[in-house]
Amino acid sequence: MRSSRRTILKIFAAFAGFFAWPTRARAKTLATSPVKTNWLRPPGAVMEHHYPGKCIRCGRCAEVCPYRCIELLDIRHGLNAGTPIVKAEKVPCYLCMKCVHVCPTGALTPLEQHETRMGLAVVDRHSCVSWQEDSLLMCKTCYNVCPYPEKAITVHDYKPTVHAEHCTGCGICTQACLVNREMGGKAINIEPIYATVKLPRGVQ
């Protein structure tokens, strides 16, 4: 069969359109978790599939947060309406650990600052100014602001590297990152990788 150039383009465009359609939008239901890149649960949260069940939407974590970094989700989030979320890009978590002590149900469980795993910071080497080939820009803002510099983030030649064994996912680096939206998103983002995977005991 000989298809014309136009037909091939059309088929191609259809494929492109299908894949370009965001995955989450395709499968979004009332029970879909709101947790995603830079949208994190407060410290000490239970596994994400338990979270909407354990949280009673009392809002005390948001109330006690001195930095106003915990927001409560609205009705658009279906089952998760009223549950807390930390939008790391807007106001990150400064690890004061107040919220974990006021949670009445154990949706947030008490833990130490350094044990917190809200997610993992991931450096996007494509947009981080220091990671560009032959970069002449000397930024190490993420390192400067990190509560565990030299542990969670190290810099070599101004190129930052995150170390999962120490990164708490607090998001302070994400908020501070100088790369902004117009330039293609933040160059360091918090991926909530621990929200769905249970770590074996003793592993940090």
Added chain:
Amino acid sequence: MSVSRRDFIKKTAALTAAGYVGMNLPFSATESEAAGVAKWNPGTCRLCGVGCRVEIGTNAAGRPVAARGITKSRTNFGYLCMKGMMFYKIMNHPDRLTKPLYRASKKDKFQEISWDKALDIAAEKFATAKKQYGPDSTAYYGSGQAQTEETYLFQKVMRVALQTNNVEGNPRLCMASAVGGYLTSMGADEPIGSYGDIEKSSVIFLIGSNMASAHPVLFRRVMRHKLNNKDKVTIINADPRVSDTSRVADIHMQFDTNKDLAMMNAMAYTIIEEKLYDKKFIDDYCVFRKGKKVKVDMAEYWKSLQDYSPEKAEKICGGNITAGMIRKVARLFAKSDGTMSFWCMGINQRKRGVWANNLIHNLHMLTGQLCKPGADSFSLTGQPNACGGVREGGGLCHILPGHRLVAKKKLRNQAEDLWGVPRGRLAPKPGYHTIKMFRKVNEGAIKAIWINCTSPAQSLPDCDKYRKGMAREDVFMVCTDIFPTRTTELANLILPTAFHFEKTGVYGCSERRSQLTQKAVAAPGEAKPETWIVTEWGKRLAEKLNDRIALKAVQPFLGKDPDFAQPKAIWDEYTQKLTKHRDNDLRGATYTVLKQMPDGVQWPAPTEKFALTGGTTMKFVKGLDPMATTESKDDKPFQFYGPAHKDRKLWIWLRPQAESGEEPDANYPMYLSTGRVVDHWHTTSMTGRIPEIMRSNPWAYVEVNPKDAQKMGIKPNDMVEIETRRGKVVMPAKVKVGPIEGTVFAYWHDMAEERMINKVLKDTFDPGSKEPEFKICACKIRRVSGPKALKPFIVT
């Protein structure tokens, strides 16, 4: 933008693929195209004293849209820090001042007025003050960020038209002790070597400088040199605070706050005890001095060091200092092939800043670590044009352009002749230094003051006290600035000025390098270059004073194009006439030459031909410095021809350990020190308006040592009150291994009233250099509450 069919398909395919694997494509390579850069305009960075060369990209409409470093430049080799990359963004900021604003009384609201009226008012007020209360009732307070042409013109108008030496600037707050140190030790201001010596050195001694935060691009060179030669290069950092700079240090000498004078004397003790000194260098070029007139010999110098044997110094210094460490560092310092010292505000902003400077120079002179590749005693400058404009251009109360002292009649007469005014026109007595000037404002003795490009209402120590004076109704205050600041809040007249890259002028950085920045962007609204403002003001001033000689100050520059011809005429007058045969001879560094150079010219550069080679990389060395040959009096390889030492010698000073202006006691048991962070510049009137930077460092913190924090129950981010005898401020705490136990360290940039640390500092100043002691005062701290949600703040 047109896209071909093929390109479109390619991009679609790429995007689909990228979307599928969930990543972002690297667009940065084409960022400048995306931003629509039509032209790259070379110039110098507006911020710190390193003097990085930077290009501003302007789009087709002539607006700045991007910045990048110039790789051919010998200062930064194309590297830029984040401040340098972002500063162009404030040029388009909506807060920019665009119209002259005036209010008769400081209680009124500002009204927009025309330039004509504004300049008339300014001239009228200064002329009236001079006529009614004498010349010294007028004053100018400038900045190490004003271009050389501006500082030169301002001081000329003040001195020639108003006949006062009340010409000061914020370099008094940062550089004055270094000037004092160089003049007393070497007889000539400014460092001997260049940045290029970093790569040739084998020991780098960093004292009282957090170079990593304050001079990041220069620090990169230090760091790279260390990383490239791990076994050959030793970096020693001496500081009571563990800072980012300490990270590359092989040895961190942490002494108790203010004990560095004893520490350096102990190093000198070791150098003499172990015969590590360079006898020939000392015999040929050095003398020992006790006071201005008292010459002593080495034996007496040795006797004066007896209180500072390493064992005794160990007890005085505290911290981690041991006798063994002092000996080890002294040996490294003396025996290396090239030792380079760097220091900045930790040494300068002290009650005995000049002494501390002398003690560093002493170590270099004793060991002969001077005038050879990789060896220098190098003072870092904080501001981009403190060296070029203020120190060389006559921007301080005791100096005239070209390193001429006001008090010397011969030098004063030289300036009068060169300016074509009758001899005796210039006031013979030096004016008020900064602190005294603002004390006179407080007393009401100064009736009219012009503040250019700086914000003393926030940057002076104990600033609340001085704000009361600036707020007086009988003090007429003019501010030239680009943004509202804490100082414009107290002004009567605010004149909007053009920013860097919106006017033409020269900046001179730490290593005696003068670099030209040409106008590339149109200034917003009615904002004007300072040179135009001052010439027009000077003309009206002469009319109001009814004084033909007063007009001479601005006559050669009247009616010239303020974008190029006018600054060029000012630069030519200054360099060709005033620097001729002075130690900062800049006759070769004409605009024509500066335009050709990717970086700039290092003085002395007496001819254009020599300037085109880049100028003098090392002063006083025959073969490298043309003036070392022309000024030669003997056949020795070095000629220390500095104007302050008639004997052409380097002076090794006997300087004891001394107390600071306010030592801790039972009521105020801790030391309070202040300093910079990498993200911000001074009072944040500029960097605070760059959202990216403000997000990364939104407010001031106080760093507390973990041991102190534990004693006082302070946790990270708790709100802490710092109280001194002057007042209180409250800011969040950073608990970190930073300042030594017993010292807290606060960031000084924040504009918010409750976090402005300069309100509580003491205005003690060095009796020699008159530089205030920002680095040390006594305080007590207390936790007031847990963490709080704070808001970043800038004056609007």
